[in-house]
Amino acid sequence: xxxxxxxxxxxxxxxxxxxxxxxxxxxxxxxxxxxxxxxxxxxxxxxxxxxxxxxxxxxxxxxxxxxxxxxxxxxxxxxxxxxxxxxxxxxxxxxxxxxxxxxxxxxxxxxxxxxxxxxxxxxxxxxxxxxxxxxxxxxxxxxxxxxxxxxxxxxxxxxxxxxxxxxxxxxxxxxxxxxxxxxxxxxxxxxxxxxxxxxxxxxxxxxxxxxxxxxxxx
Amino acid sequence: xxxxxxxxxxxxxxxxxxxxxxxxxxxxxxxxxxxxxxxxxxxxxxxxxxxxxxxxxxxxxxxxxxxxxxxxxxxxxxxxxxxxxxxxxxxxxxxxxxxxxxxxxxxxxxxxxxxxxxxxxxxxxxxxxxxxxxxxxxxxxxxxxxxxxxxxxxxxxxxxxxxxxxxxxxxxxxxxxxxxxxxxxxxxxxxxxxxxxxxxxxxxxxxxxxxxxxxxxx
Amino acid sequence: xxxxxxxxxxxxxxxxxxxxxxxxxxxxxxxxxxxxxxxxxxxxxxxxxxxxxxxxxxxxxxxxxxxxxxxxxxxxxxxxxxxxxxxxxxxxxxxxxxxxxxxxxxxxxxxxxxxxxxxxxxxxxxxxxxxxxxxxxxxxxxxxxxxxxxxxxxxxxxxxxxxxxxxxxxxxxxxxxxxxxxxxxxxxxxxxxxxxxxxxxxxxxxxxxxxxxxxxxxxxxxxxxxxxxxxxxxxxxxxxxxxxxxxxxxxxxx
Numbered sequence: 001x002x003x004x005x006x007x008x009x010x011x012x013x014x015x016x017x018x019x020x021x022x023x024x025x026x027x028x029x030x031x032x033x034x035x036x037x038x039x040x041x042x043x044x045x046x047x048x049x050x051x052x053x054x055x056x057x058x059x060x061x062x063x064x065x066x067x068x069x070x071x072x073x074x075x076x077x078x079x080x081x082x083x084x085x086x087x088x089x090x091x092x093x094x095x096x097x098x099x100x101x102x103x104x105x106x107x108x109x110x111x112x113x114x115x116x117x118x119x120x121x122x123x124x125x126x127x128x129x130x131x132x133x134x135x136x137x138x139x140x141x142x143x144x145x146x147x148x149x150x151x152x153x154x155x156x157x158x159x160x161x162x163x164x165x166x167x168x169x170x171x172x173x174x175x176x177x178x179x180x181x182x183x184x185x186x187x188x189x190x191x192x193x194x195x196x197x198x199x200x201x202x203x204x205x206x207x208x209x210x211x212x213x214x215x216x217x218x
Numbered sequence: 219x220x221x222x223x224x225x226x227x228x229x230x231x232x233x234x235x236x237x238x239x240x241x242x243x244x245x246x247x248x249x250x251x252x253x254x255x256x257x258x259x260x261x262x263x264x265x266x267x268x269x270x271x272x273x274x275x276x277x278x279x280x281x282x283x284x285x286x287x288x289x290x291x292x293x294x295x296x297x298x299x300x301x302x303x304x305x306x307x308x309x310x311x312x313x314x315x316x317x318x319x320x321x322x323x324x325x326x327x328x329x330x331x332x333x334x335x336x337x338x339x340x341x342x343x344x345x346x347x348x349x350x351x352x353x354x355x356x357x358x359x360x361x362x363x364x365x366x367x368x369x370x371x372x373x374x375x376x377x378x379x380x381x382x383x384x385x386x387x388x389x390x391x392x393x394x395x396x397x398x399x400x401x402x403x404x405x406x407x408x409x410x411x412x413x414x415x416x417x418x419x420x421x422x423x424x425x426x427x428x429x430x431x432x433x434x435x436x
Numbered sequence: 437x438x439x440x441x442x443x444x445x446x447x448x449x450x451x452x453x454x455x456x457x458x459x460x461x462x463x464x465x466x467x468x469x470x471x472x473x474x475x476x477x478x479x480x481x482x483x484x485x486x487x488x489x490x491x492x493x494x495x496x497x498x499x500x501x502x503x504x505x506x507x508x509x510x511x512x513x514x515x516x517x518x519x520x521x522x523x524x525x526x527x528x529x530x531x532x533x534x535x536x537x538x539x540x541x542x543x544x545x546x547x548x549x550x551x552x553x554x555x556x557x558x559x560x561x562x563x564x565x566x567x568x569x570x571x572x573x574x575x576x577x578x579x580x581x582x583x584x585x586x587x588x589x590x591x592x593x594x595x596x597x598x599x600x601x602x603x604x605x606x607x608x609x610x611x612x613x614x615x616x617x618x619x620x621x622x623x624x625x626x627x628x629x630x631x632x633x634x635x636x637x638x639x640x641x642x643x644x645x646x647x648x649x650x651x652x653x654x655x656x657x658x659x660x661x662x663x664x665x666x667x668x669x670x671x672x673x674x675x676x677x678x679x680x681x682x683x684x685x686x687x688x689x690x
Contacts, residue, residue, distance in 0.1 A: 002293050044399045062413035064371035067385060071406060074398035118499050119536035119595075123550035123602065124525035127518070133549065137540040156279040163378065170282060183289035191278060191286040198277045 007185035010176050014190055017172040018197065024168060025155045025201075031094030032154065033147070036101030041131060042142065043102070053102075060099030065160055068092050089161035097154050099149065104158055108143035109135060144212050148205040155201055159194070169179045169193065219395050224404045230297065231387035232408075234389075238304050238373045245309025246316060246369070249275075252315070253255045254320025259346065276314030289377045304376040310367045319361035323354035360427060363420035367413050374409070384408055397417055446472050449508075450606050450637055451496055451528075456505035458491060458661075465491050466502065467662040473606065477636045480648040480669075483658035484684060489641045492658070493608045496639065497521075497528045509607050526554060529599030533611040535591045537583040537598070542568070544579035547598045555602070556638075562601075569597040573627050589620030593627055607631070609640040645688055649673055657681045 023151035043053035060068075069092045073085065083091075112135060120130040140147075159170035167175070173190040256268040275283075284307045291298055299304075327350055335345030377386035385405060392401035449472035458466040466488050473479055475649075488526045494500040496507060498514050498521040507514040511525045514520070537546050547566035551557050557565075570576045573593040575586075582631055583591050590610055597606060600650065613621040625647050632638060632651045642648065648669055654671040657665040665678045676682045 044247045047471065058414060059406075059410055059415055062367070062371075062417050063409045064374040064385070066374045066377075067388075067402065067405050067409060070385075070389070070398075071402040074392060075402055078399050113534075113536075115532055115534050115536035119530075119532065119538070120527055121499060121521070122497055122528075122530040122532075123598070124522045124554045125550060126522065126554075129553045133553065134538055138538075141540070156277075159279050159281045162281075170285070171277075174285075177289070183285075187286045187289045191282050194316075195278045197271050197273070198279070199273070202277065 003082065003182065003185055006180075006182065007189050010173070010186045010189045011193070013019055013176065014169050014172055014186070014193055017167055017169045018193070020086075020166070021155070021158050021197075023165075023170045024086070024093070024161065025151070027092035028090045028158075029151045030153055031090065032097035032150070034138050035094055035098035037105055037136075039098060039102040040105040043106070044109070050121050056194070057099045060096060061103075065092070065157055066163065068096055069160055069164055075086050085161070085164045085166050089164060089166045093154060093157060093161075096157070100150050100153075104143050104146045105139060106139065107146075108139035111142045112138050144209045145210045148209050152198065152202045152205055156194075156198055219391070219397070219400075221400050222402045224391055224395075224397075225408065227391050228384050228401075228404050229389050231382055231384040234381055234383040234386075235370070235373050238301065238308065238376050238381070239370055241301070241305035242309035242312065242369055242373070243279060245306055245311035246311075246365075246425045249310055250316025250320055254324070255346065255351075256319035257317065257321045259342070264349065265312050272314050274314075275310045276318070280308065280372055281378075283311060284375055284379065287391075292330050295328050300376070300379045300381050304373075304379060304381060308369060308375070312319030312365050312372070315368070316362065316365055319358045319365070322352070323357040323361075324350055325410075327353055335386070357427065358422040360420055360424040363416055363423060367416045367420065370413055370416070371409065439612065446509075450475050450510055451639065452506075452508040453492075453496070454506045454508075456492070456495065456502050456507065458488075458495065458500065458502045458504075465661050466495070467660075469505070469663055471656065471663065471666075473637060473639055476635050476637055477653050478632050478636075478651050479640070479656055480652040480656050481639070481641045481656045481658060482643065482645070482648065482684070483664075486660075487658040488661040489658050491611050493610055493639055493641055496608055497525055497530055499530075522554070526550075527604055527605045529602060529604035529607045531592070531595050531599055531607065531609045531612045533615050535583070535588075535595045535615075537595055537629075537632075539583050542580050542582055543575075543586070543594050546583070546594060548600050551601055552600075565601050566597070569600045570594070572600070572630075572648055573597045574623075587620060588616045589623045591625045592616065592620075596624075596627055596631075606637040606639065609638065609642065611641050611643070613644055643688065645673070657684065659684070 039053055039057055043050050043057070069089065072088045072092050076083065076088065116134055116138065117130065120134045125134070158168050161168055162171035162174055165171060169190050173186035174183075176186040240359050253268050253272050257265060257272065260268065284304065287307050288300065291303065326333040331349050331353065332345055335349040336342070340348065373383060376383050377389060380386075388401045388405035391404075392398040395401065447511070451471075451473040451613050453469055453471045456466055456469040462570070469488075469492060478518055481492065491500055495502045496509060496514065498516065501516055508510060508525050512520060512524050512527075514524055526609075537543075538549070542551065544563065544566055547570065548559065548562040551562035551565060551646070552559055555562075566574060567579065570579060573596050574591055575597075578590065578594070582613075583594065586594065596612075612628070613624050616624065624643060628638075628640070628647065629651055638651075640647075640652075652669050654666055655665075655669050656663055657672065657676075657678070659680050665672065665676060665681045672681065673685070676685060
C-alpha cells in the first residue's frame, strides 16, 4: 500500500539534497558554457583544429551522457586519476553540454555580420580582443534563449549523477529506498519535487532571458 | 579478452537497444503528432489539458520518470515488464519534445495557407491534413532526427532497470574483466557508430532546409 | 600602362600597388593593377559595379588576399602575417559602406576601443581624442548613445571618427554613401570634403561624381577588374579618353 505519511517524511531529506542539485547545475552550466565557447573558438581557428574540434563535438553529442559518466568514473582511476565522484560528475555534465552549447555558439557567431569582423580587423584589433570584445557580447544576445534551454536541460540531467553515488536528489531517494525497502514513496516525492523545480527554473531562465535581452536591446 | 571480444559482447545487447528504441517510437511518434496538433488547433480547457500532459512528460527528468514508473506502477496494481515501462517512459518523454516541434512547425506556417484552405470550403480537419501538416512535416524532419539520436542515447538508461542492452553488457564485461577502460571505450564507440550517421544526417537536413527557406524568400 | 606607372613610381607614395592580380577561382577579379597614392593625394576610384574597385581597396589593408603582385602601405609590405596586418591597419583607416559600427558599444566606446586596446593609451586620454574627432565630424553630443539610436548619416560620421582616432596616414572609403538616404549623403560628403581640405590622404570608392570633381586630384576609372583610365577630374569629366568611361559617365547622368 502507498504510505502517504512516509512519503511526506522523505520530503525534508530530499529538499536538503536539492542544494547539491542546484549547485551542480550552476557549476556545470558555467563549465559547459566556457568549454563550449572554447571549443567553438578552437574550431574556427584553423583548418585542422577545425576538423579535430568538429569530431570532438560530434563524438560528445553522439554518445549517451550516462556512458560518459561511467567512462570517466571507472576509467580515470585506472590511469591513476582519483577524483571525488562529485567532481567527475560536474566535469562529465560540463563536457556533455559543452558539445551542445558549442553548436549554439556557432549559430550565434554565424549570425554576426561579416562587417563586424572586418571593422575589428581594419582597426588593428587582435584575435583575443576581437573574440572577447566584439564577438562574445554580440553572440550572447543571439544565443540567450537556446542557451537557457540547455541550462534547464542540464538541470534535468543532474540525477544521472546518482549512478556514481553522488547524493543529489535522486541518489538520496534511492538511498532512502534501499534503507527502508520502500522505493515508490521517495521516488514519487523526488519526481514531484523535480517537476516543480524544473518548471520553476525554466520560468526563471525565461525571465532572466527577457531581462538580459531588454538590457541589451539597442 | 581482446577488444574485439569486448565489442562482440557489447553488441550482443544491440537487440535490446534496438527493441527499446523501436517500441519507444511506437509510443512517441503518435503522442508527438496528436498532442502537437491538439495544442495547435484547440482552445481553452482542451488546450490546457494537452499542455499539462505534454509538460509532465517533457519537464520531468527522464531518468526520474523511469524510476518512478518502474517502482510505483506495481503499487497501482499495474505490473508491467521492464521493457514496457522503458518504452512507455522513453517514448512519451521524447514524444513530449516532439510535440513542441510539431506545434512550432504548424505555427510557423503562413496563416494564409489556413485561410485559403478554409476559403476553398475545406473543413478544419481537411485543411489540417491536406494543407498544413504536409508542409509542416518537412520543417519537423531535422528536429525529429535529433530527437531520434536523443532517444537512442536515452535507451542506455534501461540498463538501470535490469534490461540487458549494450550498456548493461558493457557494465558486466567491465566487472568480469576488471578492465573498464576497454569496456567503456568500446561502449562509447558503439553508440558513436550508431548515432554519428544520424548526427550527420540531421545536420545536412537542417542545412538543406535552411537553404530551401532562404531560396523561398528570394 | 604598367610601364607608365613603374616610371612614375616615387618614394613619396604612401600606398604603392604593383602588378596586382586577384582570382576568385577561375574569375579574374583584378587584372594587373598598378597605382600609387602620394602623401596628401586624394584619389577617387569609380566604375560600374563588379569592376573590382572595392576588392582593390580591400586589398590595401589586407581584408582581401591578393593572388599576385605587391602592395606597400607606408613602407610596409601588405602580406598576410597577422602581426604585419595589425601594424598596417593602425596606419590605414577604413570606412565601410555599411558603417560596421559595433552595435553593443556606445559611440564613445566604438571610438576609444582601438585606442585603448591596440594603441594602449589610457582611457581618459582616449576619450579626449575621441571627443576631438567626434566634434570634427560634428556629432560631439552623441557619445553616450548606441549606434542604433543614430541616423545612417550620423552612424557613418561616427565610423569616420572611429577611424580618424587612430590617426591614420591614409583613409580608405568603400562606397561610404551608397547605403544612405539621399538627405544624409550630403552630411557625410561634407565631412569627407573637410578632411580632404585638411590634407588627409584619401582613396575613395564612390559614385558621388560631384564630390570627385570637387575633391579628387585623380580619378581612376575601373572596368572588368582593370584600370581603364586615370586622369585629373577636369580631364576625366570634360573629355574622357575611353569609350567605356564615357559610357559610364553618361549612364550616371541619366
